[in-house]
Amino acid sequence: MDTAPPDRSPTLDDVAERAGVSRSVASRAINNVGNVSAPKRVAVQRAVRELGYVPNPSARALATNRVGAVVLAVATDEPGIFADAFFAQVIYGISVALEPTDFTLTLVLAGRPEGRAKLQQIVRSRRADGIMLMNLHGDDPLTRLAEQTTVPVVFGGRPLRGEPRWYVDTDNRGGARLATEHLIEAGHRRIATITGPLSLDVAESRHRGFRDAMAVAELPATRVEHADFSEAGGAAAMTRLLRAHPDLDAVFAASDNMAAGALRVLRAHGRAVPGDVGVVGFDDLPTAQHTDPQLTTVHQPVRALGAEMTRMLLSILDGARPTPLILPTRLVARGSTRTPVPG
Template sequence: MGRQRPDTPTLEEVAARAGVGRGTVSRVINNAAGVKESTRRLVQQAIAELGYVPNLAARSLAGRRADAVALVMTEPDWRQFAEPFFSEIVRTLGDTLTETGLQLLLTLVRSDTERSRFLEYARGGRVDGVLVMSVHADDPLPDMLAEARLPTVLLGRRSGDESISYVDADNVGGARSAVTRLVEQGRRAIATITGPLDMYAAQCRLRGYQEALDLAGLPGSASLVAEGDFTEESGRHAMAELLSRHPEIDGVLAASDTTAAGALTALRAAGRRVPEDVAVIGFDDFPLARRTDPPLTTVRQPLEEIGRAMVRLLQEEMEEPSVAWRHVILRTELVVRESA
């Protein structure tokens, strides 16, 4: 067997192997016009024989594309990756990007070290744009990407003053419609289990809950609010805590379907019937909502539309980097099933 090369081949070595100039090799790599087909084949053969890998940073500086988009997941809690929301969004974005010819690269960025490393990677021309999901209020990554002039679109937003391009659902309106249904059913002691309140989506769903109570003239109380983290476990614990404080609870809005599933488990353990004693509404409309006992009334987020809108905005920023940031908020829909 021959001795393995101690380092990667250079552009000059490819040129020497093909018997052409360095500029000709560069034009072939960048798929530029003006190269004879026979010469192009010689260069491509030399690249294959030497195992040459083009310098992506140099191609980026030359105005070329990597034909890849990074999906950055910034959630520091590993449990969150088991939640349906993540898999549904990844699937939707992957399907949408397949139609564009862009490759989807999934990466986790959860610390200062990982942020710096990813920023260096992205600035090196390895991706044409960045999609960011699960952003918390104090996450500096979107601003770092903006300062680096990298096309970026967020799923959701860090606050009501978000300047980076984003696509979001109408979380306030969705929560308001859910609580309004509970009120219309005659529920008067309505509680809510929120998501993590350092996330703007969770804050908005809490605001919608409070607005609906105000509109109905029902008294609000901090003791009717329990903070969760979108997981089933947090829903179970929060529901048990709420029942201990307010045994009279007859309606619950949970900030996600998985949280609602946990609440159903706690209500069953406490001997409460759903919906006869306590009506429960979730948020998201994942397949899980149809499998709970009873099937879950929930607020549907238009995940397919969200994915398509994110890709569309990112492509627009990739084509016109100087355009203003864009903000898109999509409508939600209350899906009525047996739990409320």
């Protein structure tokens, strides 16, 4: 009889014919659903191997209404934000978590209007089975996406307003408290902070953690400047802080990048770190080890964040209804703070 033409990739029918079974049986054998006798199953497996058969995802998607893809949407406009190591780490975590499955990762930068439109399109046309959404600002219209759509959405980091049904976040508040307590224990009293944009929950939470710790120690949390999580922004904020509060003896910056900027300005002003001023960052990006002195900072498990978001989304697709997850942070003491004084 005729054998499959070599210029066409084999279809399920080819496999079935070669294995001497019907297409249905072949399908069931391949998808490991029940009702296939052992010998036929083996025959199908052999045929698959011999033919080098790979199922056609489009056909499968059309038939099952599941496409085998999840999307990571990052709602950031500025290339600067996306370009830092943070998202690369998240992506790495997602990617590894996806490996054992046969889901595929679609990446959408949903900062600019074009990107957002694209995300809408992807969702509405069901090009993805689920969504991971990150970096939403407080009033982002994308939050509504989660309600409008039928595909499940997992948030990376809480949006500022409204608790989404599913999210994974790091313990920003606790981490910031840790950082501030570390400074207090090292004997600092006039502690300033540089926050991120307060329209972001991350920034808001870290600021709250700072105030928590200060309140407990009965210290004033009034030395505050706001910035945008960037190095340049951190530098500018530090400059303002020095002008407004020349007496400050420590700074908690809500990101490593801002801390790096602060470090630069402090040096330019002749303030020794950690001698005159202690500095703590947040994130523990690679940057933190490249500054001088190396940065004491709060480590957040970024890869795990990606991995856990993925796991959560997959479990939802699998019918589970998980609860939100908060990942722990920990302090990494390096050169930009003094060792805490005992007692």
